[in-house]
Amino acid sequence: MNSKAIRQKYLDFFKDKGHKIVPSAPMVIKDDPTLLFTNAGMNQFKEFFLGNSLVKHTRVTDSQKCLRVSGKHNDLEEVGKDTYHHTMFEMLGNWSFGDYFKKDAIHWAWELLTEELKIDKDSLYVSVFEGSQDADQLEMDTEAFNLWKAIVPEERIIRGNKKDNFWEMGDQGPCGPCSEIHVDIRSDAEKAEVSGASLVNQDHPQVVEIWNLVFMQYNRKADGRLENLPAKHVDTGMGFERLCMVLQGKTSNYDTDVFTPIIREIEQITDSKYGKEAETDIAIRVIADHIRAVSFSIADGQLPSNTGAGYVIRRILRRAVRYGFTFLDTKGPFMFRLVNVLTNTMGDAFPELKDQRQLIENVIKEEEHSFLNTLEQGLVLLDQVVVGTKGKEVNGRKAFELYDTYGFPVDLTALILQEKGLTLDEKGFNTAMQEQKDRSKSASKTTTGDWTVLSNDAEQEFIGYDYLEAQVKIVKYRKVSSKKDGEQYQTVLNLTPFYPEGGGQVGDKGYLETANGDVIYIVDTKKENNEIVHFTKNLPKNPNEIFKVVVDATQRHRTEANHTATHLLHQGLREILGTHVEQKGSAVHSKYLRFDFSHFAKLTADELQGVENFVNARITGNSPFEENRNVPMEKALEEGAMALFGEKYGDAVRTVRFGKSIELCGGTHVKNTGDIWYFKIRSEGAVAAGIRRIEAITSDAVKDFYQDNDRKLSEIQRTLNNPQDPIKAVESLQEENAKLKKEVENLLKDKAKNLKGDLVNELEAVNGIQFLAKKVDLDAGGIKDLCFEMGNNRDDLFLLFGTEQNGKALLSCYISKKLVAEKDLNAGTIVRELGKFIQGGGGGQPFFATAGGKNPGGIDEALEKAKAYLL
């Protein structure tokens, strides 16, 4: 059975059991501060487990793309070394939200594996939670045990500890015992020798867990206590790649048809062979795995960058490039050439790959390129470190500096050192690394308290589309503290006019007013697990009263103007540049808007002007705001609404229309495009390969911009005495200035030449040395020039010049280099000693030095004393 059929079989099986098949959520997570990427199938349903949202379907199934590269589940450094770890993988799952529980979950899992998929019953093992003796004092999951006992011989049921058989999604939140299903795919001979039961959970590559059935029945509080959940849920996850391995009779995930086409292509491109040598195989597996993770992320709209989720993607890509560089001898970009085969094998199940293929290739190629530059630079720096190393061991801090500052991978450092017969001080490296981590942690440490719940309100209502003020109650609040913001409170209201940050639009600010007139500022609004959270510095004295909350209307209106303008800009870009233009990110603030989009070239001045004119024509067109808050997704798309890759949409969506611009959008907008007043592009540039960024302003900001420019121009006109054409006036000023500069330079040269002629005549022979000490009217630079000019023609000079500049005294001493060597003279010492006559100090080189001081009156005395040095 091929992988495509396996995926379909799973989904169809649960569909027959009354489950709704839903699409995979994006891999990149946007509204959960505790998570960067989807790392388990249940992520997109978290809000249902927490009880934040009402459940529409109580039985759901899907194949979810997951990425495990950061946080609690971090498999990145394992990938490639064995045959079953992955960064990106598919998780097949079926869920019950307060519907069926352990009995059906267990029976169906067994039915699917043994009857539908025909896996040999004798190769399967199951595990149940044995209970714990720690602070939680949990009992064994006898319910699951008894259910299994009815269908599986008891010796195949393993009692697992808390680490393996109690699932928690984080420090807080829903959790519960789980039952795992393991499969033993070893040969009969091996099975006879060592029992499969003894290898379960022992990291044996051929006795592997394929399915985890989690029974959510507790909620973990911030203080560590467990409480029972009101409704019990089932959350299961089966590794798709492993299932394929089992069903296709392979012993490695990488030998299934999920990976073999990619591996064949890697062999082709890098002229290598899979299955011959351990190191090469690791490198090929790393690359095959990572190209999937990176391509899917980019398709979900997450480009490599140097912060947050984007940084993780960059690291994955670089890890693959590094393995290729070291073990497959790839010296140029090559990863991007794998996108094609990936698209061919997975594009049907995940159409976003097909649609975004060109972009994915461009971005990867560019990233590879820049990393190869980094490597090249690092190799040079490493050479310098090696040269500077005395003993056999290279300083770990140096290696850390290479890594930390210049991005040169430490394992590559170690490898190169090894080739040169040196070792790396790993301890020093790790110490420096730990210091860096501690610094970051202490800077971004936040502690989150438990919610204090004041009233039970299942779903909070957002009324900000229609109102900017409301009478509200606090549903719950909690305290959070971080180094950056100090102590803050987060409150959830029963209803709110405050727009939470989302869809690029910033969260509303405003205030909350108590009955007796106290005002508490709301500094930000964000969405977390489908709840609208308001950030305040403090809490009302009596949180139980009714409050008035008011959104800052000025800021909101400016933001709305920018948001509507963003839609018009999107439309304009597609109209003028073509429909390949797709939104790749947007930031809508009150002061400006930023819009990133896919496009292959820099916009010409004409194109920019065209886009600006297009938007302004829509503004003058006075198109009214038309919204539909509840349209079925299908219908909205039929009407031509723009949807974004990597956004999570429900079945029913909101559409926003201005004239011919229709977008799926949850943001707030002006009532009429005319309210935007004017749209002005401030900058256009590149953010990544194939991605351009436009920054623009509207309404009040445009007024400010033009007023400011106008004021500047008037000032320029005034200072230039109101010329007819200020541009010409400035140009001619510049020309004249350059000409005058040249003239002055020439005059000074002439002057110096004359002076030089005069001074040469004044030279006095003292002990065979041409000596002169004199006060001159030149600045420091002029004297320096003069000295070197005179010194060019003779090698027996001793000069001391004094001058007064801005009330300060300056002495300069020049001694021909020959004299310095022969007579043991030092201009620096001399000038320092003479400096005391002018109440100052100085220094320089042995043949030329200067001293400055506060007392010009002492110049003459200093000049007189100079001759003494030659006697």
Added chain:
RNA sequence: GGGGGAUUAGCUCAGCUGGCUAGAGCGCUUGCCUGGCAGGCAAGAGGUCACCGGUUCGACUCCGGUAUUCUCCA
């Protein structure tokens, strides 16, 4: 969000602990050499040393801030 680095000629970069009349390679201009080209030789132009402020007799160099950018950590 926190740390580290970089910013010097059109491009790629040197410039060590403050004082070398700011340099190299490539490119550019002009002239010359070889029958032409590839090329070679010679001369020359080109720099607010990112910006603002400070310390100092003196700052490309040290300190603080800003901008841009690279990089690591979260």
